[in-house]
Amino acid sequence: MTAYDALAEVYEWLISDAKLAPAEFAASFDDALRLLPPGAHVLDCSCGTGQLAVGLAGLGMQVVATDASEAMVRRTAKLSEEFGAAVRTLRAGWEELPGHFDDSTFDMVFCVGNSLHHAAGAKGRVAALESMARLLRPGGHLVLTSRTWELVRARGSRLDIGDRLVRRNGRAAVVVYRWEIAPTWAEEHHIEIAIAQVDAAGPVLVRSELLSCWPYRYEELEAELRRVGLRTELSTFDPEAENYTVVASKV
CATH class of the missing domain: 3.40.50.150 (Vaccinia Virus protein VP39)
Known part of the structure; x- marks a missing residue:
């Protein structure tokens, strides 16, 4: 897992x-x-x-x-x-x-x-x-x-970038999903999730993880x-x- x-x-x-x-x-x-x-x-x-x-x-x-x-x-x-x-x-x-x-x-x-x-x-x-x-x-x-997953696979590999800032604990971030959709259902798929925290002073802190999934x-x-x-x-x-x-x- x-x-x-x-x-x-x-x-x-x-x-x-x-x-x-x-x-x-x-x-x-x-x-x-x-x-x-x-x-x-x-x-x-x-x-x-x-x-x-x-x-x-x-x-x-x-x-x-x-x-x-x-x-x-x-x-x-x-x-x-x-x-x-x-x-x-x-x-x-x-x-x-x-x-x-x-x-x-x-x-x-x-x-x-x-x-x-x-x-x-x-x-x-x-x-x-x-x-x-x-x-x-x-x-x-x-x-x-x-x-x-029927919907997810129908949309294919893609990059989904949040269309608004998400605010938590006084900070704001943009959430990004990168989908790697394999050719067949049985194969390993991947989702890379990135959280880009935006600092009011200008710096952006990015944390991301590549996750394996089987739809x-x-x-x-x-x-x-x-x-x-x-x-x-x-x-x-x-x-x-x-x-x-x-x-x-x-x-």
Whole structure:
């Protein structure tokens, strides 16, 4: 899985304004959260900088936050401390999760932030989903968000430069995505993400990272969820929309 170590310190520029505050990020999943009992055990297994995990803890849930990036885990722990949130943090890739937790430990597992495409191909993706499914109790739910890769591939290789400045912590930056779209779905694709921070005095500080990804069609994801024992209960997939959410239950 891609590490995001270079972008961890500036990741807030990649989070939308609506999801920057932990409570608002958690509220964006209200439909799924209604399925949970009070004090539910929840795993955020692609926690990034921790906004969702901290928001869930603020709702009284028992939250564990993991990520393949040590830098992201550190930022999540720092945010948890700032908010006084009881979040257990752990550096672990998807394939490592069953080594840290017993089967059927969690009521809900979150895999959000368009992270699943970093699993290496169909084999890696199924292995990741299988790990998540193992940790769910029977009747528990996986909440997953994804890019609509059908749209991404249709647009081809390109450079996307933000058309406005993004402001965070009193600073402004331009976000740039460079897409390398491989000839076939099964091949490794790349996204280079650059954050160009603009200083009022003139200097520009650029941080970037080249990320590997393996795209998938929506119907492939549906089939893989069924393969690991998960049944889709809610899907916002729209072939014309940029992103979608899937909520699947463990059969």
